[in-house]
Amino acid sequence: MYGSSLQKVLSAVAMLMLLLAMGFGGKTTYPVLIQQLLGLGVLLLIFGSGAQRRYTHPSASLFWLLVVLLAGLYLVPLPEPFWHALPGRELFRLVEPLVQPELGADAHLSHTLSLSPEWTRAAWLQLIPVCALFFLGSSLHMQRAMQVVGFMLVLGALESLLGLIQYAAGEGSPWLLGAPFSGGAQGTWNSRNHFVAMVELSLPMAITLTLYLLTRSHLSHHHSRQDRTGRLVLMVGVITALFLGGVFSRSRAGIVLLMIGMLLVTLISVRQVRKRHSLGLMAVLATLCTGLAATIGLVPVLNRFVTPNPVAPERWRIYEQTGLAIRDFLPLGSGPGTFAGIYRLYQPADQPGLINHAHNDYLELLLETGLIGLIMVSLFLLLYGHAWVRLHRQRVHHGFRFVQLGAGVGIFLFLLHGLLDFNFHVLANTCLFAFVCGLFFRIPEVSHPRQSRAETATLLRYPH
Secondary structure (H helix, E strand, O other), X not given: OOOHHHHHHHHHXXXXXXXXXXXXXXXXXHHHHHHHHHHHHHHHHHHHHOOHHHHOOHHHHHHHHHHHHHHHHOOOEOOHHHHHHOOOHHHHHHHHHHHHHHHOOOXXXXXXXXXXXXXHHHHHHOHHHHHXXXXXXXXXXXXXXXXXXXXXXXXXXXXXXXXXXXXXHOOOOHHHOOOOOOOOOOOOOOOHHHHHHHHHHHHHHHHHHHHHHHHXXXXXXXXXXXXXXXXXXXXXXXXHHHHHHHHOOOOHHHHHHHHHHHHHHHHHHHHHOOHHHHHHHHHHHHHHHHHHHHHHOOHHHHHHHXXXXXXXXXXXXXXXXXXXXXHHHOOOOOOOOOHHHHHOOOOOOOOOOOOOOOOOHHHHHHHHHHHHHHHHHHHHHHHHHHHHHHHHOOOOOOHHHHHHHHHHXXXXXXXXXXXXXXXXXXXXXXXXXXXXXXXXXXXXXXXXXXXXXXXXXXXXXXXX
């Protein structure tokens, strides 16, 4: 027996970790600490019981092992002569007093690959909940995983409803929960751009799951017509809330990516379900969402697309200076978590403020980890492409396959958004991304059609 009690524990912990991630967004210390402790316990439980061996592809497990080991490698002390010979270290030694506030008090004592063991250690510890959520997504039994997905989608819809209230209330509203107003819906995040990344991961899965509910008539002998109608109404409500939350975040990149995501979901779904069901659902959603958006007020959203972005020139300057830093610190980089301190060495005198991130996850990764980061991104993209091929070859079209299709689209949108922001450096979003990756990369569970029909009957039992 494959530990039904273990599956209950893992699904409950997954829901709790998602609640902590989405409810607090990594903004306060204690939820992050709780996530790390829970994550450590989950990893010990999963690997101690061997739960990961059934559904987690070995290449995915190896990838995460490499990520953890390579990040930890930056904390290993090096011989002083070797450290001085590394690119960028002599420059750092000369200007160290200028960047010590950002890099930490132990930077001058360190001869590790990382120029700030303090920040690299913090980044390394944040990998614990990220890895845990990936293995939760890939180790849970299909039915349990679907329940956690339902929980995540409902949480996302509630976040979006909170965001809509924030948008209507404006600056100074208590609905902002103490966070600064970023000009649009932001939920419990500090930034609308990071909030909309959650929508990018959730909305495609919500749509594909709804299409599955809409088109699988063989579930009729398991559920009453009223029950199926209630589930469809719930899912349409979730989709509407997520979409409106994304639109009224007023994030230009986020809105464009959501439109791309809906187009991709439509194109992919046409091959999986009847064309009229796919196009019909999209027509209903488009009408409903457009009507509600017009009622709330679309003019401020549309103005975002016709007025110049005052931040754009500064972003290009950040990219340019980050490129110079990458050149100086290749091939090994300055260490995970060190961007803010290193960028200060290259920041133009007339550039205002403290630049904490490159607003491009891949440039920031190249600066911090050099060619190692480039290799890891390439490996991830290979795994991602292989997962699509494996999903395409599946013969049994069970409900979880539809979730995986939506998860694959959500991952694609999140990766694209990384070109314009730093969502991979927001713990809440990285945790959500890891969980969705776990769902997408997992090995198919059902191979026999009769087994598929039996299991899909209970696939969408959301937790009460």
